[in-house]
Amino acid sequence: MKTGLYYKTKRITINLFIHLFLLSVAVTCIFPLLWMVASSLKTQETIFRDMSFIPKEWHFENYYRAWREGGFGRNFLNSLFYTTSVVIGIIIVASLAAYAFSRLRFPGQNVFFAMFMAAMMIPIPGSFVPLYVLLNKLHLRNTALGYILCMINVGLSTSIFLLKTFFDKMPKELEDAARIDGCSKLGIWWHVALPLAKPVLAVVVVFNALNVWNEYVLALIIFDAKPLMPLQVALMTFQGEFITQYPLLMAGLTITALPIIIVYLFMQRYIVKGVTQGAIVG
Amino acid sequence: MVNPEQILNSNFQNSKFSYWILFVICVLVMGIFVIGCSTQKTESKATITIWHWMTDRQPAFLELARRYEAKTGVKVNFELYAPSDAYAQKVRAACQGNTLPDIFGILGEKRDFASFVKAGYILDLTPYMEEDSGLWKNSFFSEALSVNEFPEGNSYGVKPGIYAAPIDVMTIQMLYNKDLFRQLGLDPNRPPQTFGEFLEIGKKIKAAEIQGLVSGWGEMWMIDCLANNYAFNLMGKDKVLATIRGEVPYTDPDWIRVFRLFKEMQESGVLYNGIVTMINKTAEQLFANEKAVFAFNGSWCVNVYKGMNPNLNYGVMLPPKVSENFPMSIWGGAGSSFMVNAKSKNKEEAVKFLKWLTDKDQQAYLAEATNNLPANKESVREIPEVLSQFASAMRFATHPNVWGISEFSAVIEAFDKGIQSIIIGEKTPEQVAQEVQKIKERELAKRK
Numbered sequence: 001m002k003t004g005l006y007y008k009t010k011r012i013t014i015n016l017f018i019h020l021f022l023l024s025v026a027v028t029c030i031f032p033l034l035w036m037v038a039s040s041l042k043t044q045e046t047i048f049r050d051m052s053f054i055p056k057e058w059h060f061e062n063y064y065r066a067w068r069e070g071g072f073g074r075n076f077l078n079s080l081f082y083t084t085s086v087v088i089g090i091i092i093v094a095s096l097a098a099y100a101f102s103r104l105r106f107p108g109q110n111v112f113f114a115m116f117m118a119a120m121m122i123p124i125p126g127s128f129v130p131l132y133v134l135l136n137k138l139h140l141r142n143t144a145l146g147y148i149l150c151m152i153n154v155g156l157s158t159s160i161f162l163l164k165t166f167f168d169k170m171p172k173e174l175e176d177a178a179r180i181d182g183c184s185k186l187g188i189w190w191h192v193a194l195p196l197a198k199p200v201l202a203v204v205v206v207f208n209a210l211n212v213w214n215e216y217v218l219a220l221i222i223f224d225a226k227p228l229m230p231l232q233v234a235l236m237t238f239q240g241e242f243i244t245q246y247p248l249l250m251a252g253l254t255i256t257a258l259p260i261i262i263v264y265l266f267m268q269r270y271i272v273k274g275v276t277q278g279a280i281v282g
Numbered sequence: 283m284v285n286p287e288q289i290l291n292s293n294f295q296n297s298k299f300s301y302w303i304l305f306v307i308c309v310l311v312m313g314i315f316v317i318g319c320s321t322q323k324t325e326s327k328a329t330i331t332i333w334h335w336m337t338d339r340q341p342a343f344l345e346l347a348r349r350y351e352a353k354t355g356v357k358v359n360f361e362l363y364a365p366s367d368a369y370a371q372k373v374r375a376a377c378q379g380n381t382l383p384d385i386f387g388i389l390g391e392k393r394d395f396a397s398f399v400k401a402g403y404i405l406d407l408t409p410y411m412e413e414d415s416g417l418w419k420n421s422f423f424s425e426a427l428s429v430n431e432f433p434e435g436n437s438y439g440v441k442p443g444i445y446a447a448p449i450d451v452m453t454i455q456m457l458y459n460k461d462l463f464r465q466l467g468l469d470p471n472r473p474p475q476t477f478g479e480f481l482e483i484g485k486k487i488k489a490a491e492i493q494g495l496v497s498g499w500g501e502m503w504m505i506d507c508l509a510n511n512y513a514f515n516l517m518g519k520d521k522v523l524a525t526i527r528g529e530v531p532y533t534d535p536d537w538i539r540v541f542r543l544f545k546e547m548q549e550s551g552v553l554y555n556g557i558v559t560m561i562n563k564t565a566e567q568l569f570a571n572e573k574a575v576f577a578f579n580g581s582w583c584v585n586v587y588k589g590m591n592p593n594l595n596y597g598v599m600l601p602p603k604v605s606e607n608f609p610m611s612i613w614g615g616a617g618s619s620f621m622v623n624a625k626s627k628n629k630e631e632a633v634k635f636l637k638w639l640t641d642k643d644q645q646a647y648l649a650e651a652t653n654n655l656p657a658n659k660e661s662v663r664e665i666p667e668v669l670s671q672f673a674s675a676m677r678f679a680t681h682p683n684v685w686g687i688s689e690f691s692a693v694i695e696a697f698d699k700g701i702q703s704i705i706i707g708e709k710t711p712e713q714v715a716q717e718v719q720k721i722k723e724r725e726l727a728k729r730k
Binding site for chain 2: 044045048049125128129132133136141216217220221224226236237238239240241242243245
């Protein structure tokens with residue numbers, strides 16, 4: 001006969017293995033970040049000699065140098081501006097489009113939706129040259145607006161797909177009730193659909209914020225003026241053809257990673273909900 | 283979770299709220315337009331714009347631009363776009379949009395360079411080079427200039443001429459750690475001259491349980507480089523080029539001897555364990571940290587080693603020769619170059635600046651500040667000793683880009699992978715020779 005002790009031991013053993021597994025996964029995820037911070041406190045010489053995790057001498061001045069030599073001040077503000085504008089733009093356009101695809105009936109609806117989805121399949125580097133030529137013809141190259149419009153376009157397909165999937169599962173009765181109370185289509189989108197879609201919107205915000213914050217190739221191609229460059233381009237100044245200034249690069253990476261980590265920490269409650277939302281709605 | 287009931291009970295009948303949302307959106311979009319359009323770049327006609335990818339050279343370039351402006355009143359903007367692959371995309375895109383700057387560099391193979399020339403984007407510098415009895419042309423190492431030159435009857439169909447000015451050059455040679463040489467009981471001022479001496483040192487390295495030669499052979503092109511060096515030494519340039527043309531098979535005894543050299547190196551213990559998969563960054567790190575006796579690397583390494591270990595005590599040597607029949611050959615000459623935009627309004631000013639930039643004093647300053655080999659041969663006297671050792675071998679330099687003929691990519695791949703297989707003991711030199719020849723014949727048949 002199995003005693004209480006047996007079940008208790010079994011539970012503890014299973015939990016131990018689960019926690020060991022989760023701990024190893026967590027360490028794998030967090031190790032590169034810790035290594036990045038540790039390396040940012042070393043010198044170019046010691047980074048190749050001192051393999052210890054905690055440096056013998058801590059060079060906090062690397063952060064100051066990275067900020068100053070990389071010209072981070074202006075670029076940091078640029079990245080904040082681009083990320084905010086693009087994310088707001090994507091939320092407005094994608095939620096309106098997704099709502100329309102989900103709830104309205106209009107000619108060519110499926111064709112348009114298929115075209116948006118097809119855009120997800122196009123590798124972004126493949127579109128650089130056409131985008132450059134198009135922006136140049138519209139006199140939008142080397143402008144913040146040109147970059148923001150391109151980045152909104154980059155994030156639209158996935159965001160529309162996520163939001164449409166959510167709106168498809170939203171009960172129609174809610175809208176009918178709103179309509180009886182005299183709400184317009186735009187009003188239903190604003191008062192009913194968007195508040196319910198908060199968890200999915202959180203996913204869209206984090207996904208696109210990450211995408212824009214980390215983007216540099218398109219920025220490098222369409223901008224000539226250094227004052228317009230985002231933070232990631234400034235980071236590249238530490239990475240030479242043959243030489244990389246690793247401590248400064250790591251310090252710069254730590255600085256650039258912080259805002260996005262903060263965004264994630266603030267939104268993580270909604271992200272978890274967003275992932276499971278499909279089962280909850282309706 | 284938001285309660286739908288609460289939402290429905292809210293006062294959504296107030297449609298004015300929706301109009302407010304639209305108003306905010308409009309203001310936001312207008313704001314972006316205003317900010318975006320206000321940053322449109324305006325340029326002065328007296329400004330020369332240069333695009334480049336060389337992060338490590340940017341401070342030196344900025345200093346030279348400052349000096350040039352002080353001297354001539356012409357402003358020079360060095361605009362850095364790194365990393366190099368993104369830079370290459372930017373140049374291609376700018377080409378399509380007809381927005382190339384006054385001066386720029388092209389990354390890639392000679393066929394890419396040729397396509398830019400044929401499209402009319404690059405100014406032919408030959409008339410400027412030949413002014414004053416070729417004063418500008420003669421200031422360069424001829425090997426450096428030949429990379430930027432399309433000779434008469436070139437296979438790319440480009441009008442013969444010189445289309446770029448080199449700003450630095452490079453050679454790929456062997457390096458040895460003088461301190462480890464002493465530790466092995468060797469004379470640090472007498473590196474091995476022959477392949478036999480090199481293999482003897484391999485035995486000592488093996489006995490002392492330290493590591494031998496490091497190089498980025500995982501990146502393959504560096505294997506190709508050393509193998510070609512020995513092919514030139516064993517059979518001469520003409521026979522190598524005849525092989526590329528398909529007139530000599532890779533199963534020729536001389537080629538089998540080239541393959542066998544790698545087997546001998548492996549057997550003697552002169553190669554670092556795991557060299558076959560090693561990337562050059564790792565190789566540089568190992569040599570800089572004094573964990574390897576030899577390295578096979580380009581002259582750019584001087585700056586790299588200086589950053590990693592300023593106290594590294596090392597010398598430069600040609601790869602030890604196997605044969606006395608032909609001189610030892612190394613890859614070199616192909617450094618960074620600048621081209622002038624043929625469609626630029628400032629092309630005359632741009633050429634004047636390039637002439638100034640490649641003049642003796644500016645080249646010496648660049649070499650000193652960036653530890654790269656100057657393209658101007660008159661500047662060599664004023665550079666550090668290790669760089670000078672690299673530069674002194676420039677007369678042995680050659681490069682596939684100047685051969686006027688190139689091997690099939692599939693053959694190069696089979697050749698390099700074959701050598702890797704020999705090193706790890708998977709195949710014999712004879713087997714590799716046969717396999718490479720088979721692929722060569724297949725590619726030749728396709729061409730016909």
